[in-house]
Amino acid sequence: xxxxxxxxxxxxxxxxxxxxxxxxxxxxxxxxxxxxxxxxxxxxxxxxxxxxxxxxxxxxxxxxxxxxxxxxxxxxxxxxxxxxxxxx
Ligand SMILES: [Zn+2]
Numbered sequence: 001x002x003x004x005x006x007x008x009x010x011x012x013x014x015x016x017x018x019x020x021x022x023x024x025x026x027x028x029x030x031x032x033x034x035x036x037x038x039x040x041x042x043x044x045x046x047x048x049x050x051x052x053x054x055x056x057x058x059x060x061x062x063x064x065x066x067x068x069x070x071x072x073x074x075x076x077x078x079x080x081x082x083x084x085x086x087x088x
Contacts, residue, residue: 002076007083008063020056022046023068023088050074054088057081 002014028034028042055069070080070088082088 002078004057004069004078005081006059006062006065007067007081007086008065009059012059012062016059016061018058018060020058020066023054023056052079 003011004014004017005011006017025042025046028038034042050073053071053073055071056066057069058064058066066084068082068084068086068088069078070082071078080088
């Protein structure tokens, strides 16, 4: 079981959180014309990284804030957590 350090509440059990996806994916700029291929890549395709990976997590059973986590996909070690507007 992971223990995740919510930037707002502090350390809590993984049971209180929900995984929210890859935080490294950049949404195409609003109003910009994008091809079907670019849109498909944004929506469907993700890298399968082994090692440090930046992720979105939601403190669903706590403060209900979204934040970012830098975690190893192979060891599950959490290196850092940050608020959405902060750098990991
Ligand atoms: Zn929280």
